Amino acid sequence: xxxxxxxxxxxxxxxxxxxxxxxxxxxxxxGEVVLIGRxxxxxxxxxxxxxxxxPKRVPGVWKGKVWxxxxxxxxxxxxxxxxxxxxLEPAAR
Numbered sequence: 001x002x003x004x005x006x007x008x009x010x011x012x013x014x015x016x017x018x019x020x021x022x023x024x025x026x027x028x029x030x031g032e033v034v035l036i037g038r039x040x041x042x043x044x045x046x047x048x049x050x051x052x053x054x055p056k057r058v059p060g061v062w063k064g065k066v067w068x069x070x071x072x073x074x075x076x077x078x079x080x081x082x083x084x085x086x087x088l089e090p091a092a093r
Contacts, residue, residue, distance in 0.1 A: 011037040 010033070017024060017036045024034050028046045036044040 011035045011042060014038055014043075 012020075012024065012034060014036060017034075024046060027034055028048055031048055033048075034046040035042045036046065
């Protein structure tokens with residue numbers, strides 16, 4: 001527990017908190033705890049959020065749900081012809 005003199009240095013009054021909310025948020029993003037006070041006593045505390053738990057990866061969860069054709073990466077003659085016969089520049093509209 002910090003000494004009384006230490007926490008008073010970090011207490012911000014409500015008017016100052018309203019005027020400098022962006023700066024206070026930056027301090028909290030860096031991991032600092034900001035105390036907000038009214039009439040010399042702490043009434044609120046800004047703290048960094050707890051890290052959201054990462055979902056656990058489960059190998060094979062998509063098995064049987066996705067199908068890829070055996071020839072999906074084979075060249076397509078029609079698309080190849082369209083590319084070869086097209087002009088180098090797109091047509092002006």
